[in-house]
Amino acid sequence: MSIVVKKWNELAEVKAELAARDWFFATSGNLSIKVTDDPLTFLVTASGKDKRKQTDEDFLLVDAAGKPAEETNLKPSAETLLHAEIYGRTNAGCVLHVHTVDNNLISELYAQNGEAVFSGQEIIKAFGIWEENAAVRIPIIDNYADIPTLAREFANYIHGDAGAVLIQNHGITVWGRTAFEAKKHLEAWEFLFRWQVKRLLLQRAGLPVG
Ligand SMILES: CSCCC(=O)C(=O)COP(=O)(O)O
């Protein structure tokens, strides 16, 4: 099996799992997986598709600049430049971007702080952090309509082979060394977002939560 087919199948599996979670509302979301390092190529979702559907045209191969690396009539995701920034700066192997109601709410609630901070939850161990009372923080950036501007701002927050950024009232982009790690981190962030939104509602209702 060629490396492209192997990576295609791996990304298709992640896509199906995120679809099962119903994280691809209204064609939103984009995913990618690195295929080669030198030259850098990666498979990225085609733009504007319903990512819940599985087809032979779900992904296309692009180069370091996010341009198609092969003849195709498919258009790479409108947000491919963000993926390209991550692969160009780190050893990440997979990038996942989803829009959810909870990640949009958290991005709005904490926008003025420039980040959202979470602590006191066992799920934080999913980030490989095992200290008691550990805190995790996720930066929140403005949602520039101009993608090169968004990618430039986003690049300021790419600091390692695994990481995550919230784009205000837009969605989360998570990356990891492997597809497994990226998905694990995405699920952990979404758990924390949902937990915090529910917790705030319960607090507002006068119920005894933290
Ligand atoms: C309808 S969502 C607007 C575009 C977007 O933010 C997104 O994630 C999907 O865009 P793509 O070009 O990757 O399909």
Ligand SMILES: [Zn+2]
């Ligand atoms: Zn998006």
